[in-house]
Amino acid sequence: MKRQNKLNLDVSLIKQARAKARIIAHDMQEFINQYTTTTIERTICRLLGIDGVSKEGIPLPNIVVSNIEVDIGAAVFLGNAIIQTGFNPQEIAEKIAQKKLDLKKLPMGDINGIKKTIISLANEGAEKIRANREIRTKLIQTYGDKEGPLLYVIVATGNIYEDIIQANSAARKGADIIAVIRSTGQSLMDYVPYGATTQGFGGTYATQENFRLMRKALDEVGGELGKYIRLCNYCSGLCMPEIAAMGALERLDVMLNDALYGILFRDINMQRTIIDQHFSRMINGYSGVIINTGEDNYIKTVDAVEQGFTVLTSQLMNEQFALLAGIPEEQMGIGHAFEMDPSIRNGFLYELAQAQLSREIFPNAPLKYMPPTRYMTGDIFMGCVQNALFNIITKLTDQRICLLGMLTEAIHTPFMSDRAIAIDIAQYIFNNLHSISEELSFKPDGIINQRATQTLQKADELLSIIKEQGLFQTLENGTFAGIKRSKNGGKGLEGVYRKGNIYLNPFIEIFMERGVA
Amino acid sequence: MKRQNKLNLDVSLIKQARAKARIIAHDMQEFINQYTTTTIERTICRLLGIDGVSKEGIPLPNIVVSNIEVDIGAAVFLGNAIIQTGFNPQEIAEKIAQKKLDLKKLPMGDINGIKKTIISLANEGAEKIRANREIRTKLIQTYGDKEGPLLYVIVATGNIYEDIIQANSAARKGADIIAVIRSTGQSLMDYVPYGATTQGFGGTYATQENFRLMRKALDEVGGELGKYIRLCNYCSGLCMPEIAAMGALERLDVMLNDALYGILFRDINMQRTIIDQHFSRMINGYSGVIINTGEDNYIKTVDAVEQGFTVLTSQLMNEQFALLAGIPEEQMGIGHAFEMDPSIRNGFLYELAQAQLSREIFPNAPLKYMPPTRYMTGDIFMGCVQNALFNIITKLTDQRICLLGMLTEAIHTPFMSDRAIAIDIAQYIFNNLHSISEELSFKPDGIINQRATQTLQKADELLSIIKEQGLFQTLENGTFAGIKRSKNGGKGLEGVYRKGNIYLNPFIEIFMERGVA
């Protein structure tokens, strides 16, 4: 996509801000590189083929990782065990669960042999992901991909089977992306539940079986409709890379992935989740998943007019973190949102400025634009109109992923009919305003342009500060969403380990050198 | 207001089209000047102070006009009767009703004396209207007038007292203009009902007492709110000038006034209503009433994309007819509508083109923009969005009178809550998009501009044809709304009379020389 230039932005200022974000991310990367976490190690288990739960219901990856020295890592322990026992990773995990095997008690063999063994196994694991990626590419080629905004709707019944019914209905009505919302609190669980589940609250547990069931359902309905329906889930939280891996194995297409979200809104320890994020993004990148970042959440909490620039600041950092994990721009579903108090005079123009700003600064990214939520009320009729204005800006600024607003946003997770109403409205607008972004231009130096320029300037200033003090310090100061978090507070720090000398994660190399872009 | 120029219209083409419309109107005016009608004569009676009904319920103006030679006119007969009997017009009318007087049997006195008598009485009548006009001007000065679109809502319970309750609620919610819809079929009645009424169908009878009651109610609530609430009613139909006169006497502010509407949609004889229109507009003009024309109805019946140019054609003619009746541009609420099939790709852009076109061609007119009706369905949620798009175009093109769309348009005349929802939605949009018309410009030679130019060209071509064949012939051909009407068909031709030698309408001179602009 060609970079649009409707806002008369100062291109050198964009460059400058981006350069600062790059430094921030690179500084953080040095920190990240030195650590691993329990969930990263569990992810390695999963990618090496370990799945299932123990008799007591504990996931085998957790059982394995409880049985290793984390600073040495699961790969080394498993490689060693394979060599020593001749079992495959799944068998090893089961034996550990049955208390028939203790990894720590096995004598540690030659590290080079271990590495060879494990790398070749890792390549097999990666191959499955690559195969999934190819299936997706093929299917999209066969059906042809849609132009314009993709209609993204959520399902959140708590029951995967009801979710499937809801998703089916939505797909037939025209949805392009189905996101299964997680049960509230899952992000705080330091393991991933197992199997098909029917009892979530405000969402459905993210499990590999649930992923599989929904993927299958969407492939079926997509087949009938002659189009590829994308599936989305969430990998922020205490299990970022594990869920990313599950998504890769079950061919998810879009995943919410943002350490900052976990830090701010889930009180997850910042060191832990920043480290997890890196590996999870590598997986997302390799599997061709579009990530979605969570900047929308800031302005769900603090004022969008005042704090709009923090969104851009965070987007720029998220872009750099993604690049460092090997995610190409085409997979960067950078997030932003329509969250201004509707009583503001000219609020629409400010929104337009913000949305266009994201569009122009990230010209190749499949931006994810979130609908009004905070200022939605029980007035469902007004709600339809708030959502309509959001849809109009989506179209006017060529957003790629359009999360449809629900008229009942302030009331409940969507009913089937709420979703259908939203889809009908969006389709009406996108068709009726089809060429609008080519038709309209903005007044030079008008309200829209001024607002955009101002936001860019403020973001650049904030990036300077963050570059000085570092991202951790910034988070301690409460710069984003007005929420202060401490470097050693929050959940999950106990799962962070400094990598030992012989530590190995065989997937890093595979994922980073995949040669896809 | 300065003429906007966003559409790159060919100014000389506008001039040319307007010149053709002027010729069409002037040709018609020659015809009009030769005739009077029963309702014009009844209007003269009303303006001379005759009101009330007979024992049998027949309006006194009708009784008087049944008792004269229409080609000589009520003024002459009444003037003569005044001189002969010493009674005032009301007394004369009552005597006729009681069969105690027969105008035709009175000897006809000196015509100059009659003229003097009647002109002086007519000036008294006109004085009342002028006084009303001044009250309006003062009130608006005191309160200050609103900028931007005026929110126009209809009430249509059939019962003037319920209407008042509805109007009251709407005014408090923010409505600026209250239009009382007439009972279906009133336009076919060759008299005006009398007194307060409570039994209408799809609307409330237009009676002078109903006007008075509503005016009073609106003045009261306006007083509380510190703003002037405008009152609107309809004078199209078989009694155009009579209702215009009632409106003038009761200080209505806006009146639907369009002979073409009556011809096409009410099958009223074209000669009759064109003649009536002229005098009714003179009254509207003199009383400071904003007229509203009915071009929206065409595209409620035939396709808006194909037939959009007939709207412009008619608007240009209506402008000239209005000028000939002494109506200044500031009182020309020229009508148009948002009536495109919502399934049309880029329909919004076409709508935008049409609305902006009206704006640019009639820069000083308080344009009246009608909401979607034809493509409204029982889907009230989608309906809110269709209305929202309409509101957006209203604001984007600076329309003055915005008839608010109702989510239940396809179902029933508005509930009180429907109106409140519409007002809330419109206020949200007008405020949230406040400066949008200054901010956005259109692509030169884009879809919008091309559509506008095309419409103008086609209107110009059609005006050439009408200029050649005359307006009556055009109406016989079914050019507007696809409806064919014959010159001598329809209702009311029997009420048309060629003016005799001593015919006099004393108000024409007063109204045309009023020196207001």
Place this chain on the structure above:
Amino acid sequence: MGKHIRKMKEIGFFGKFDLKRIKPYGDSINDGKIQISFTLPLPNTNRATIAAKRLSKKMGLKDIDIVFQKSLESDFTFFIVYGVLVHSVDVSKVAMVSHQSKSMNMEEIDEFIREHLRRKVIVLGATTGTDSHTVGIDAIMSMKGYHGHHGLERYEMIETYNLGSQVLNEEFVRKAINLNADVLLVSQTVTQKGVHVKNLSNLVELLEAEGIRDKVVLICGGARISKELAKELGYDAGFGSNTVAEDVATFFVKELVQREKMD
């Protein structure tokens, strides 16, 4: 029936789904979720809120959630309510008839007339009373028709007379007699305060008075007209929104043939 629903049923997920007890559906089977809105003639105070809740309860709602309430300035309050409906309905004995009409198409109808009636069918139509909405009747009768379906004028075996709008019932009946019409089509759009009921009933009375009610197939239509209402008013059929000419014609040609056989 969708593939997935079928599968859900197979795996017993729909244990609770029962044609004998159909309930509204929000996002889970039988959750009973519905939405209501209404205005009460009470100022926006606690009393209005209580009235709204009681009214919702009378309707059969539980878990009543007044999600929105606003003053309509100043003696009325508007409410939006969500809740769980306790009622359910039994439709196990109702046959499932698709809305996609089983109508014949234009050619079939013409052929049907040629074969069974062997003469042209005379159809007279109008919008009656003070109603001036013609788009509906034109959609059925005019060449152009509606949504790509030609109107009756286009049918070779149908002779049509469309009197337009604002036709008095008396005039309509006179015309029907003069033309010896087989079918009468009446359109009524304005329904406020029951004006259509009055008008439609009056036409039936006039036809009966003239002794020709049984000689014609009498059909009414309009957005707010239902089959049930039409029958109640003494019409042979009634057609609502989204009717096309085929629907009406299929009905009346079959009816005419039926009647011919009876004779």
Place this chain on the structure above:
Amino acid sequence: MGKHIRKMKEIGFFGKFDLKRIKPYGDSINDGKIQISFTLPLPNTNRATIAAKRLSKKMGLKDIDIVFQKSLESDFTFFIVYGVLVHSVDVSKVAMVSHQSKSMNMEEIDEFIREHLRRKVIVLGATTGTDSHTVGIDAIMSMKGYHGHHGLERYEMIETYNLGSQVLNEEFVRKAINLNADVLLVSQTVTQKGVHVKNLSNLVELLEAEGIRDKVVLICGGARISKELAKELGYDAGFGSNTVAEDVATFFVKELVQREKMD
């Protein structure tokens, strides 16, 4: 009461208006007009239409008008219905309490505490369980407050502790004991599948187990929380949407004084 309504009543127009029989209002008094929407788990066929009508009837509607129905692809159908409600409610015995809260303002509350309690009131707040919605509790507690109303932190005579979100009930109770809190404020936003009920009930049990239930004023809040629900669950009060700090503080200071008097 609006001027006009009053006048209408004077002229006897409101003969039909009766607090004993309040009905919904469309555009005429007692017309009973209401709007409903719901989905049925049936494909969009005649059977679904009939089910919708029967259900509407069970709710007490007559003149049922299904103004819109659409397939939700493919085994569900959405309906929008207008109709006339036969039910009415009697609110003649309900006192009219304005929604404009009769709350004291910040200064008055501080003064009230000074005068009657003569010590600072200790308030502990949190969003409990897995709920992480903090905007609501912050609106009540933080300096900044909500809609121009300062939160409790700003009150001179109130000492506040806001634990944030995702606070376990156990932890919350421990903290309450340690701080010797007078007032506990619990926010619950996520209500799906009754999770808030479970969570709120559990807190009451814990407090009772610790023997401190009666020592605190226990208040919950959130968009879907009502007074009634709160009482039912064993709370002293519950506050829904658009609450401001004054409302809550007015309640708990009065309650505290009341209790002190009782002792």
